[in-house]
Amino acid sequence: MSAATTSVPADARPLGRPLTANRLPKWAPAAVAAGSIALGCGIGAVGGLESKLQWGLISAILFVVISYVLSAQVEGRRQAKDRLATSVVWVAFILAVIPLLALTFYTVQQGAKVVDGNFLSHSMRGVRASGPGGGIYHALIGTLQQVLLASLMAAPIGLLTAVYLVEYGRGKLAKAVTFFVDVMTGVPSIVAGLFILSVWNLALGFNYSGFSGSLALAILMLPVVVRSTEEMLKLVPNELREASYALGVPKWKTILRIVIPTAIGGITTGVMLAVARITGETAPVMLLVFGADYINNNPFDGPQQSLPMYIWMQYSQVNNQYGYARAWGAALVLIAFVMGLNLIARGIARWRSPKAGH
Amino acid sequence: MAKRIDVSGLSAYYGSTKAIEDISMAIEPRSVTAFIGPSGCGKSTFLRTLNRMHEVIPGARVEGKVLLDDENLYGTSVDPVAVRRSVGMVFQRPNPFPTMSIYDNVIAGLKLSGVRKKSVLDDKVEKSLQGANLWNEVKDRLNKPGAGLSGGQQQRLCIARAIAVEPQVLLMDEPCSALDPISTLAIEDLIGELKTQFTIVIVTHNMQQAARVSDRTAFFNLAGVGQPGKLIELDDTQRIFSNPSVQATEDYISGRFG
Ligand SMILES: Nc1ncnc2c1ncn2[C@@H]1O[C@H](COP(=O)(O)OP(=O)(O)O)[C@@H](O)[C@H]1O
Ligand SMILES: [Mg+2]
Numbered sequence: 369m370s371a372a373t374t375s376v377p378a379d380a381r382p383l384g385r386p387l388t389a390n391r392l393p394k395w396a397p398a399a400v401a402a403g404s405i406a407l408g409c410g411i412g413a414v415g416g417l418e419s420k421l422q423w424g425l426i427s428a429i430l431f432v433v434i435s436y437v438l439s440a441q442v443e444g445r446r447q448a449k450d451r452l453a454t455s456v457v458w459v460a461f462i463l464a465v466i467p468l469l470a471l472t473f474y475t476v477q478q479g480a481k482v483v484d485g486n487f488l489s490h491s492m493r494g495v496r497a498s499g500p501g502g503g504i505y506h507a508l509i510g511t512l513q514q515v516l517l518a519s520l521m522a523a524p525i526g527l528l529t530a531v532y533l534v535e536y537g538r539g540k541l542a543k544a545v546t547f548f549v550d551v552m553t554g555v556p557s558i559v560a561g562l563f564i565l566s567v568w569n570l571a572l573g574f575n576y577s578g579f580s581g582s583l584a585l586a587i588l589m590l591p592v593v594v595r596s597t598e599e600m601l602k603l604v605p606n607e608l609r610e611a612s613y614a615l616g617v618p619k620w621k622t623i624l625r626i627v628i629p630t631a632i633g634g635i636t637t638g639v640m641l642a643v644a645r646i647t648g649e650t651a652p653v654m655l656l657v658f659g660a661d662y663i664n665n666n667p668f669d670g671p672q673q674s675l676p677m678y679i680w681m682q683y684s685q686v687n688n689q690y691g692y693a694r695a696w697g698a699a700l701v702l703i704a705f706v707m708g709l710n711l712i713a714r715g716i717a718r719w720r721s722p723k724a725g726h
Numbered sequence: 727m728a729k730r731i732d733v734s735g736l737s738a739y740y741g742s743t744k745a746i747e748d749i750s751m752a753i754e755p756r757s758v759t760a761f762i763g764p765s766g767c768g769k770s771t772f773l774r775t776l777n778r779m780h781e782v783i784p785g786a787r788v789e790g791k792v793l794l795d796d797e798n799l800y801g802t803s804v805d806p807v808a809v810r811r812s813v814g815m816v817f818q819r820p821n822p823f824p825t826m827s828i829y830d831n832v833i834a835g836l837k838l839s840g841v842r843k844k845s846v847l848d849d850k851v852e853k854s855l856q857g858a859n860l861w862n863e864v865k866d867r868l869n870k871p872g873a874g875l876s877g878g879q880q881q882r883l884c885i886a887r888a889i890a891v892e893p894q895v896l897l898m899d900e901p902c903s904a905l906d907p908i909s910t911l912a913i914e915d916l917i918g919e920l921k922t923q924f925t926i927v928i929v930t931h932n933m934q935q936a937a938r939v940s941d942r943t944a945f946f947n948l949a950g951v952g953q954p955g956k957l958i959e960l961d962d963t964q965r966i967f968s969n970p971s972v973q974a975t976e977d978y979i980s981g982r983f984g
Contacts, residue, residue: 538784607821611884613782615835615891616811625838629825720825 390442397435397455404431424466428459472703479700482693488701491673492661500690504698506663510672511705514578514657515647517667518585523639526593533594534601535623552591560587561652569656576658578667581674584652589642596638600631633720640713644706650676675702728755728925729795729812729894731776736790737954738771738780745771747954749790751944753895758917758926760936760963763946764978768955769929772946773897776927777813778806794894811839814893818900820880822872822887829868831883835891850890858886859916878909885916889924896920898928902935914939933979937967945975 408427417423435455440448487503495502529549533542564584568574604627612622628635658671659681675698682688682695731753738746746768753759761769774780775788778799792799799809822831830837832851841847851868855861860882864875872883881901888896898917902910917939920926930936936943944960959972970976977983 605821607817607819608823610779610782611817611821611823611887612834612838613807614777614779614810614815614817615838615887616807616809617835617838618807621838626823626825626834630823 389444389447391447392439392442396438397451400435400438401431404428404434428463431455432459475696475700475703478693478696479698482697483700487694487697491663493663495661497685497691498688502694504675504678504694504701506660507673507675507678507698508701509663509665510578510657510667510674511647511676511702513667514582514585514653514672514674515643517579517582518589518646519639519643521582521586522589522593522642526590526639526642527597527635529590529594530597530601531623531628533598535619535627549591549594552587553595555587556651557584557588557649558651558655560584561655563587564652565655575669576656576671577669578657578664578672578674581653581657581672582667584656585646585649588649588652589646592642592645593639596642597631597635600634600638601627603634604630633717636720637713637717640709640716644709644713647706647709648676648702650680653677654680675705728923730755731895731925731927732791732793733776734791734793736772736775736788736792738768738775738788739786740771740783741785743952744954746775746946747956749957751957751960753925753927754942755925756921756923757941758921758928758939759960760940760943761927761929761946762931762933762936762943762978763955763958764948764983765931766951766955767946767948769946770899771955773899773927773929774815776895776897777815778809779815781806811835811891812893813895813897814888814891816881816884816888816896816898816901819904820877820884822875822880822883824871824873826872827869828864828872828875828883831872832886832890834887839891854886854890855883857889857920858882859912859919860886876909878905878912881905881909881913882916885913885920889920893924895925895927898926900929900931903931910935933967937963943967945970945972945978947974947978 405427407430408423411417411426412420412423432452432455436448436452439451443451486501488508489505490501490503491506492502493506529545533545536542537545561584564580564587568580568583569576574580608626608630609622612626613619617625653674654677657674657677659677660671660673664670664672679695679698679702682691682698685691733752734750736746736749737744749772761773763769771780776792776799778788780786780788788800790800794809794812798804799813823834826834829851832854833841833847836847836850852861852865855864860879863879864870864883872880875883881904885896885901902913905913914935917926917928921941928936928939940963942960943963943966945958945966946955947958948955958974959966959970961970965971966975967979970979
């Protein structure tokens with residue numbers, strides 16, 4: 369009841385919480401990871417677990433749990449939750465990367481045994497299937513020609529379709545086109561192959577050829593190109609179009625000289641990724657290109673070979689170690705080719721993207 | 727170069743909503759006319775009807791007449807692309823073309839309409855950048871991207887780009903609203919110089935700016951949300967700011983609403 373004077377204790381902290389708190393040292397996560405792995409391997413070895421996968425999983429779980437408990441003890445609950453989220457993300461990341469690295473590593477290891485100048489420059493003509501030797505030259509030529517032809521068809525059509533949808537398309541027609549592109553995205557590659565087979569080869573009577581394979585590949589590539597190009601064109605701010613119109617530039621020229629150049633990095637990346645996608649397609653090629661073990665430089669006439677089909681043909685010979693080795697060699701070349709395309713796509717995207725340089 | 731604009735009975739729609747209604751006014755050549763008024767009263771919409779940019783928006787249309795000297799911009803055989811070459815525009819946010827250098831930005835309009843000769847283009851770049859008071863700042867880095875300039879410089883680059891195609895009229899939609907005070911001052915000075923050659927129309931939110939740069943001021947207002955905007959009055963700037971003839975104008979200017 370007395371006067372409302374409250375004396376402040378000398379040691380009271382000003383206003384609420386302190387700004388400093390106990391923190392685990394910077395090296396703690398690494399130490400916990402090392403400890404967890406050691407412990408996980410120990411448990412695995414002692415428990416006699418066969419699979420190294422189980423060892424890894426035990427280590428991962430230990431890592432998540434130990435970091436959480438340790439942090440909760442030292443740093444408090446909020447920090448511990450933060451650490452929990454971080455360690456889960458790390459574990460998920462490593463789980464995602466392991467198969468990728470393993471696949472690349474194994475392919476390189478197996479493929480490097482056979483890939484050499486001879487392998488790259490010779491076909492399978494006159495090579496005994498069950499014996500050593502031979503190469504992928506005919507398949508490489510086939511894949512390059514088929515993919516190039518497919519891209520020459522799908523890229524311009526896809527680009528123009530996307531330009532139509534973004535810049536001109538209104539009303540029913542645009543809706544219908546969008547719908548069909550969506551449907552095409554979901555077409556299984558074998559169905560595209562069957563379609564071309566029944567229309568081009570059976571109804572119209574054309575022979576097996578690299579070109580009929582590339583028709584099917586183009587069908588598969590088209591929706592990917594349309595979608596990615598559409599997204600890129602939509603990213604171009606409307607202000608740029610208006611700025612161009614306001615200078616008295618007609619619409620078609622605005623699209624050609626302002627909109628597409630602004631988006632060209634992303635468009636090229638999209639096309640490259642679509643190319644990479646169809647490079648590995650096997651099903652339609654099997655139906656339409658037929659497969660040949662000799663070199664056929666003319667994609668418009670007669671059977672050709674392609675890398676994915678070559679891999680399949682080599683690997684489908686039961687218990688043939690030479691066939692297996694050649695399949696891995698071709699797989700290595702295929703992966704290297706696709707990776708090369710991806711790198712080029714990234715390079716172009718970086719090189720052509722609008723810069724704010726100084 | 728500069729031309730006179732006569733607007734009569736002009737209404738503009740977005741789809742079925744009427745954004746501005748029955749606007750008539752005369753805009754004098756070689757002068758600065760400022761549009762002021764509360765947000766959403768249709769200043770930008772009206773400005774864009776003056777170079778046929780309004781119809782670029784899907785579903786948008788215009789009724790009425792806009793005479794440039796004696797030619798109706800909305801006449802049947804008039805090409806909107808040609809209209810936009812005579813009536814240039816500067817936007818609220820600086821929008822240089824990101825893929826182009828400073829040099830290419832300035833001559834974008836010329837190049838896209840077919841001018842190729844290097845000497846002509848070089849000359850034009852220097853003249854336009856000087857006209858936009860930007861030459862001294864960028865003359866050593868004409869080949870650098872336009873997007874690397876400061877906001878105020880980018881806006882002056884956009885003005886240079888607009889005047890490079892030698893329009894008769896220059897429309898500016900709040901050209902300084904994204905800029906700092908120093909850049910704003912630079913653009914205001916520039917407007918004072920440009921009016922000797924062009925007919926200038928500027929939309930501004932800033933009353934002092936309207937008072938500083940314009941010769942005539944138009945006040946727009948709307949009766950309520952969802953109602954179309956209307957021209958309330960157009961008079962000499964001095965009169966609008968000292969002794970307007972409509973009460974609403976005085977209320978707006980003295981900050982009682984808007
Ligand atoms: N692109 C558009 N589509 C539909 N309505 C619009 C569009 N632009 C503006 N409007 C409407 O038109 C009216 C006038 O807008 P605007 O001309 O931008 O006003 P101000 O520039 O005076 O602020 C507003 O009601 C606004 O909502
Ligand atoms: Mg506006």
